[in-house]
Amino acid sequence: MPLPIWFCRCSVCQAARADAALRRTRSSLAIIDRQVTLVDAGPDLEAQLEREQIDWPDNILITHWHYDHIAGLAALPDMPLRLGFKPIELWLPAEEAPRFERELAYAASAFRLHPLTAGDRFTLPDAAVQVVKTDHTAASIGYVFSASRRWAYLGDGCAALDELRELDLLYLEASLDDADHPALAARTLEAVAALAGRIGARRTVLTHLFGHRLVGGQLTTGLSAAERRTWELAHPGIICAHDGLRITL
């Protein structure tokens, strides 16, 4: 979910309304080198492409078919093709390809589909890519990239730890700052920090970061910007993502 969230008037959301630097759009990654490769395409995609001055991505890799990871695909028009851009190479879980064909048939000409299964490997101009199963949905997958460095973007959930060895950089979902419900406990900052410690990537970036606690079924404020900085200082090697975050490998 984005920050501020439209149905919340807590102090963290109000601070983000007052200061654009504190706002967060939905999670996605752009790998920018010889090509532009996006991982996930959420509903903020158009604004994110405009903000980052990306004319047209070469590749989009989808982790799973949830609205906050795929809705941006629906907004990519075929007009750029008439301007000379090539169809986007769209990599997605094989089980979700029928959903693409059903829900986005009108946009199909803008894409070339590459259905994937966990264990698959493919090569992009900027990195070799390994597809790993994640534990988020029945079909969800993550991506481990190898070039001069190794990095992984898992979307939501996590993959088997032995597939995540010797990473220079790891992107992991931490949706909540804290939670009082056992079903959500795996997504809190502390739980994900402990998981990141077991994986042992040189650097870990936490994404999703809606933040707000669920206490007794009620939404309550998440960490303020200052509290989040304090949390990062107490967890060396782990940072919380923010809009426009740039990492050079």
Ligand SMILES: [Zn+2]
């Ligand atoms: Zn709020």
Ligand SMILES: [Zn+2]
């Ligand atoms: Zn999801």
